[in-house]
Amino acid sequence: YEGTLGFGASEPVDAGRSGVVTSVAAIGTVVDPGGTLFEIDLEPTILVAGSVPAFRELNVDSDDGADITQLEQWLVDAGYGSGITVDETFDSSTAAGVEAWEEAVGRLVPDGTVERGDVVFSTYPVRISAITSDVATQVRSDTVVVEATPTAKVVTMDLEVDAAARLEPGTQVDLELPDSTSTSG
Numbered sequence: 001y002e003g004t005l006g007f008g009a010s011e012p013v014d015a016g017r018s019g020v021v022t023s024v025a026a027i028g029t030v031v032d033p034g035g036t037l038f039e040i041d042l043e044p045t046i047l048v049a050g051s052v053p054a055f056r057e058l059n060v061d062s063d064d065g066a067d068i069t070q071l072e073q074w075l076v077d078a079g080y081g082s083g084i085t086v087d088e089t090f091d092s093s094t095a096a097g098v099e100a101w102e103e104a105v106g107r108l109v110p111d112g113t114v115e116r117g118d119v120v121f122s123t124y125p126v127r128i129s130a131i132t133s134d135v136a137t138q139v140r141s142d143t144v145v146v147e148a149t150p151t152a153k154v155v156t157m158d159l160e161v162d163a164a165a166r167l168e169p170g171t172q173v174d175l176e177l178p179d180s181t182s183t184s185g
Contacts, residue, residue: 016117
Protein backbone atom coordinates (compact mmCIF):
# COMPACT_ATOMS: atom_id res chain seq x y z
CA TYR A 1 0.00 0.00 0.00
CA GLU A 2 1.15 3.55 -0.64
CA GLY A 3 0.78 6.22 1.98
CA THR A 4 1.96 9.64 3.05
CA LEU A 5 4.15 10.17 6.10
CA GLY A 6 3.21 13.36 7.93
CA PHE A 7 1.81 14.80 11.13
CA GLY A 8 -1.93 14.49 10.49
CA ALA A 9 -4.47 17.16 9.75
CA SER A 10 -3.63 20.80 10.42
CA GLU A 11 -5.88 22.86 12.65
CA PRO A 12 -6.19 26.65 12.30
CA VAL A 13 -5.16 28.86 15.22
CA ASP A 14 -6.99 32.21 15.28
CA ALA A 15 -5.46 35.44 16.53
CA GLY A 16 -8.14 35.77 19.21
CA ARG A 17 -7.71 39.56 19.18
CA SER A 18 -7.20 42.32 16.64
CA GLY A 19 -3.83 43.90 15.98
CA VAL A 20 -0.62 43.47 14.03
CA VAL A 21 1.36 40.22 14.00
CA THR A 22 4.73 41.13 15.54
CA SER A 23 6.22 37.62 15.81
CA VAL A 24 5.31 34.10 14.75
CA ALA A 25 6.89 30.69 15.42
CA ALA A 26 8.64 29.23 12.36
CA ILE A 27 7.18 26.36 10.35
CA GLY A 28 8.26 23.07 11.92
CA THR A 29 8.61 24.56 15.41
CA VAL A 30 7.25 22.34 18.18
CA VAL A 31 5.45 24.45 20.78
CA ASP A 32 4.97 22.86 24.19
CA PRO A 33 2.53 24.16 26.81
CA GLY A 34 3.95 27.44 28.06
CA GLY A 35 5.51 28.22 24.66
CA THR A 36 4.66 31.13 22.38
CA LEU A 37 2.76 30.49 19.13
CA PHE A 38 2.83 34.12 17.91
CA GLU A 39 2.59 37.70 19.14
CA ILE A 40 -0.02 40.32 18.31
CA ASP A 41 1.04 43.91 19.13
CA LEU A 42 4.02 42.45 21.05
CA GLU A 43 1.65 40.46 23.30
CA PRO A 44 2.41 36.69 23.19
CA THR A 45 -0.24 34.05 22.56
CA ILE A 46 0.76 31.09 24.72
CA LEU A 47 -0.10 27.40 24.33
CA VAL A 48 -1.70 26.14 27.55
CA ALA A 49 -2.68 22.57 28.44
CA GLY A 50 -6.44 22.02 28.32
CA SER A 51 -9.28 20.60 26.26
CA VAL A 52 -11.88 23.39 26.52
CA PRO A 53 -11.16 26.07 23.87
CA ALA A 54 -10.50 29.65 24.98
CA PHE A 55 -13.82 31.38 24.35
CA ARG A 56 -14.05 34.20 26.89
CA GLU A 57 -12.11 36.57 29.09
CA LEU A 58 -11.18 35.01 32.43
CA ASN A 59 -10.95 37.11 35.59
CA VAL A 60 -12.41 37.40 39.10
CA ASP A 61 -15.77 38.42 37.58
CA SER A 62 -16.04 35.29 35.39
CA ASP A 63 -18.72 32.70 35.97
CA ASP A 64 -17.39 29.34 37.15
CA GLY A 65 -16.39 26.90 34.43
CA ALA A 66 -14.24 24.02 33.23
CA ASP A 67 -12.02 26.49 31.32
CA ILE A 68 -11.04 28.04 34.67
CA THR A 69 -10.28 24.59 36.11
CA GLN A 70 -7.88 23.79 33.27
CA LEU A 71 -6.24 27.23 33.48
CA GLU A 72 -5.71 26.80 37.23
CA GLN A 73 -4.32 23.29 36.76
CA TRP A 74 -1.88 24.57 34.15
CA LEU A 75 -0.82 27.49 36.39
CA VAL A 76 -0.09 25.03 39.21
CA ASP A 77 1.77 22.63 36.87
CA ALA A 78 3.80 25.51 35.38
CA GLY A 79 4.85 26.83 38.80
CA TYR A 80 2.58 29.88 39.02
CA GLY A 81 -0.04 28.32 41.28
CA SER A 82 1.04 29.13 44.82
CA GLY A 83 -2.18 29.31 46.81
CA ILE A 84 -4.46 28.30 43.92
CA THR A 85 -7.23 25.81 44.62
CA VAL A 86 -7.91 23.97 41.36
CA ASP A 87 -11.66 24.30 40.96
CA GLU A 88 -14.03 26.13 38.63
CA THR A 89 -13.72 29.50 40.41
CA PHE A 90 -11.40 32.31 39.27
CA ASP A 91 -10.56 33.97 42.60
CA SER A 92 -7.86 36.36 43.84
CA SER A 93 -5.31 33.50 44.10
CA THR A 94 -5.96 32.59 40.48
CA ALA A 95 -5.57 36.26 39.51
CA ALA A 96 -2.24 36.41 41.38
CA GLY A 97 -1.04 33.27 39.56
CA VAL A 98 -2.09 34.73 36.20
CA GLU A 99 -0.29 37.99 36.99
CA ALA A 100 2.91 36.12 37.91
CA TRP A 101 2.67 34.17 34.65
CA GLU A 102 2.00 37.38 32.67
CA GLU A 103 5.12 38.97 34.14
CA ALA A 104 7.19 35.88 33.27
CA VAL A 105 6.08 35.91 29.61
CA GLY A 106 6.63 39.66 29.25
CA ARG A 107 3.09 41.00 29.01
CA LEU A 108 3.15 44.77 28.66
CA VAL A 109 0.59 45.30 31.46
CA PRO A 110 0.22 42.25 33.74
CA ASP A 111 -3.26 42.54 35.26
CA GLY A 112 -4.35 39.06 36.40
CA THR A 113 -6.84 38.72 33.54
CA VAL A 114 -6.65 36.20 30.70
CA GLU A 115 -8.08 37.97 27.65
CA ARG A 116 -9.17 36.35 24.40
CA GLY A 117 -6.03 35.76 22.37
CA ASP A 118 -3.72 35.46 25.39
CA VAL A 119 -3.87 31.65 25.37
CA VAL A 120 -4.70 28.73 23.12
CA PHE A 121 -5.70 25.54 24.94
CA SER A 122 -4.53 22.19 23.57
CA THR A 123 -4.31 18.69 25.00
CA TYR A 124 -0.92 18.12 23.35
CA PRO A 125 2.18 19.99 22.13
CA VAL A 126 1.73 21.31 18.59
CA ARG A 127 3.92 21.61 15.51
CA ILE A 128 3.56 24.74 13.37
CA SER A 129 2.66 23.44 9.90
CA ALA A 130 1.85 26.73 8.13
CA ILE A 131 2.00 30.47 8.69
CA THR A 132 -1.07 32.16 7.25
CA SER A 133 -0.49 35.68 8.63
CA ASP A 134 3.09 36.92 8.37
CA VAL A 135 4.78 39.48 10.62
CA ALA A 136 3.38 42.99 9.99
CA THR A 137 -0.02 41.61 8.91
CA GLN A 138 -3.05 43.39 10.39
CA VAL A 139 -5.39 40.73 11.79
CA ARG A 140 -8.86 40.53 13.30
CA SER A 141 -9.72 38.22 16.17
CA ASP A 142 -11.00 35.55 13.76
CA THR A 143 -7.98 35.69 11.42
CA VAL A 144 -5.97 32.47 11.24
CA VAL A 145 -2.33 33.21 12.12
CA VAL A 146 -0.86 29.69 12.00
CA GLU A 147 -1.93 26.15 11.35
CA ALA A 148 -0.73 23.43 13.71
CA THR A 149 -0.63 19.65 13.89
CA PRO A 150 0.10 17.14 16.61
CA THR A 151 3.81 16.25 16.90
CA ALA A 152 3.47 12.48 16.38
CA LYS A 153 4.13 11.23 12.87
CA VAL A 154 1.32 9.37 11.14
CA VAL A 155 0.93 7.53 7.86
CA THR A 156 -2.18 8.32 5.84
CA MET A 157 -3.36 5.75 3.27
CA ASP A 158 -6.28 5.36 0.91
CA LEU A 159 -7.56 1.79 1.19
CA GLU A 160 -10.32 -0.18 -0.45
CA VAL A 161 -12.96 -1.32 2.04
CA ASP A 162 -11.96 -5.00 1.80
CA ALA A 163 -8.27 -4.16 2.47
CA ALA A 164 -9.14 -1.97 5.45
CA ALA A 165 -11.21 -4.79 6.96
CA ARG A 166 -8.12 -7.05 6.97
CA LEU A 167 -5.97 -4.57 8.91
CA GLU A 168 -6.21 -4.66 12.70
CA PRO A 169 -5.16 -1.69 14.87
CA GLY A 170 -1.71 -2.37 16.30
CA THR A 171 -0.56 -4.54 13.38
CA GLN A 172 3.22 -4.33 12.92
CA VAL A 173 4.14 -3.01 9.46
CA ASP A 174 7.32 -2.49 7.45
CA LEU A 175 7.67 0.88 5.76
CA GLU A 176 9.76 1.78 2.72
CA LEU A 177 10.44 5.51 2.69
CA PRO A 178 10.84 7.66 -0.44
CA ASP A 179 14.66 7.63 -0.04
CA SER A 180 14.52 3.78 -0.21
CA THR A 181 15.35 3.31 3.48
CA SER A 182 13.16 1.02 5.54
CA THR A 183 11.67 1.26 8.99
CA SER A 184 8.86 -0.37 10.92
CA GLY A 185 5.86 0.89 12.77
